[in-house]
Structures are given as structure tokens and as C-alpha cells.
Amino acid sequence: MLIVILLQALELGLIYSILALGVFLSFRTLNTPDLTVDGSIVTGAAISAVVCTAAANMQPAMQIIMCIAGLVLAFVFGMGAGAITALLNTKLKIQPLLAGILVMLGIYSINLRIQGKANVNLNSVPNLYDIVESGMPGFKWSAILLGILLVAVAVTALFTFLKTRLGFALRATGDNEDMVRASGISSGNMKLLGLSVSNGLVSLAGGLLAQYQGYSDVGMGVGMVVIGLASVIIGEVIFGSKSLLRRLVAVAMGAVVYRMVIGVALYIGMPPTDLKLVSAVIVTIALSMGLLGEKFSLIKGRDKGGRSNA
Numbered sequence: 001m002l003i004v005i006l007l008q009a010l011e012l013g014l015i016y017s018i019l020a021l022g023v024f025l026s027f028r029t030l031n032t033p034d035l036t037v038d039g040s041i042v043t044g045a046a047i048s049a050v051v052c053t054a055a056a057n058m059q060p061a062m063q064i065i066m067c068i069a070g071l072v073l074a075f076v077f078g079m080g081a082g083a084i085t086a087l088l089n090t091k092l093k094i095q096p097l098l099a100g101i102l103v104m105l106g107i108y109s110i111n112l113r114i115q116g117k118a119n120v121n122l123n124s125v126p127n128l129y130d131i132v133e134s135g136m137p138g139f140k141w142s143a144i145l146l147g148i149l150l151v152a153v154a155v156t157a158l159f160t161f162l163k164t165r166l167g168f169a170l171r172a173t174g175d176n177e178d179m180v181r182a183s184g185i186s187s188g189n190m191k192l193l194g195l196s197v198s199n200g201l202v203s204l205a206g207g208l209l210a211q212y213q214g215y216s217d218v219g220m221g222v223g224m225v226v227i228g229l230a231s232v233i234i235g236e237v238i239f240g241s242k243s244l245l246r247r248l249v250a251v252a253m254g255a256v257v258y259r260m261v262i263g264v265a266l267y268i269g270m271p272p273t274d275l276k277l278v279s280a281v282i283v284t285i286a287l288s289m290g291l292l293g294e295k296f297s298l299i300k301g302r303d304k305g306g307r308s309n310a
Helices: 002-029 037-054 060-090 096-115 128-135 142-162 165-175 177-182 187-213 224-239 244-267 272-309
Strands: 119-121 215-217
Touching: 002 037, 002 142, 002 165, 002 187, 002 224, 002 244, 037 060, 037 096, 037 119, 037 187, 037 215, 037 224, 060 096, 060 128, 060 187, 128 142, 128 187, 142 165, 142 187, 142 244, 165 177, 165 187, 177 187, 187 215, 224 244, 224 272, 244 272
Parallel strands: none
Antiparallel strands: 119 215
């Protein structure tokens, strides 16, 4: 039973890995708190659900195309949400936190417009996971294989982008915005690009999530920014962050570890209503681990110093 729960957690964790990569880009690379995530992930789910529903009566080949098209559109619409947040911040001088909250609130109504109702059921509608499973008869791990492939593509694409000249400028904007301006680079354009790509990845994760779980709901985005942040912190603490590639892989793995912790919590009998509390505790512990590690190293250093002086 525990093995089944952990495998399901792995499948879901691989989807959340893409969400974590998007959160990493805004919170870590740009050093910008972006709460648009809670809205843009629902946008991706809504777009993906509507497109898949439209393909219900089409030929199998067209169903595959439509499911993939739904994910592409999810990424594009997510980029649009991130762009609005960036423009509110850079052009109207609204604080990033408030800009994200405003877009998150406004996008709720847009998501309702996209879906036409509060939730969309995809149980009788073909999706990418069902199509891959039907293409691999007898293979039980098709969802895991698809998830690993998608995460590998996302990590490779993001790593390649951040290693370009434009990517270096984006990373420099998060490190020292004044220096970037002094170098003749528009920090506003870098924020626009970064938040757009960030929310594009988050929305893509939402599209995958809708197809995986078989429904899209306008309230499914609540707490997603916490999940993304927890994944980033857990990954960096456990797997390290010495190089860019290692950091990206660590963030992706952090999402898997997070979902497995949640799976174990459910297995030992914790009520599903307490999952948000568990998430908050996990983030708190992960955030404090760095500080506790520094204090431990300082105490250890003092201890060694005391011995040497003796």
C-alpha cells in the first residue's frame, strides 16, 4: 500500500516539479515574490481542460494534437498572466507582492470565463496520460515515464536559456538590479521576461495537472505558491545548489520529495484537511534548516577554537 502511495506521489511530484521550476525563476532568480502562481496554475488547467473537452469526438491522432495544443496554450496564457504582473510592477510602480495579488484576484474571473463553470470533468475525455498509457499496453509506469521526460525537457530548456546572454542578464537583475541598469540593460524588460516564463511554466504544470487528475476547478490554485516554495527550499537543502544545473535538478527533485512526504502523512492517517498545515510546517522546517546549519557550524568552529587555545 505504501509503495502504491509513493508511486502516485512520484507521478504527481513530477508535475509539481515544473511548477517548482517556475517558482524558482521568480523567487530565486529574480528575487521577486510572485503570488500570481495561485491564479496562473488554474489558468493552465482551465485552458487544457477546455481544449481536451473540445477534442472528445475527434480522431485519436487529432486528440493527441489537441491535448498537446492545450498544454502549449496553457504556457502562452500563463506567460500573459506573468507579463501583466510585471507591467503592473515596472510601469505602474506597484509593489511586486501587491501586483501578484491583484492579478491573482482578477484572473479568478478570467478562469471562470474560460471554463464557463466552476469545474470541468475530464474523466470521459481523452488526455495525454491516457493516450500514452494506451500506446504502452502492459506498461504500468507510463505516467512516471512521461513525467520524467517532461521534467527533463523543462530542466534542459531552462538551463540552456539561463546560460545564454539574455539569461545571464536575467540572473544579474535578481542579484543586483542597479548594476544591471548601469550596464545599459533594462531591468523592467528582464522582469517582464522572467515573470512571463515563470508563470508560463506554472501554467504548463496546471495543464498537466488537470489532464492527470481528470478535472479542473477554479479553486485548485489555493496554496500552490507554498507548494512551489516548499519544493524549491527542500530541493536546495537536500540536494545542494553549487551549480546552476544541480540547482535546477534539486528544485525538481524537491517537488517529488515534498509530494512523498505528503503521501506518507496521508498513509499514517493524517486527515486530508490538515495537509495545508503540514505544508506550512514543512516550509518552516526547510527555511530554518539553513539558519540552524549556520549556527551549528559557528558553534563547532568556536569549539575547535577553544580547544586550540587551550
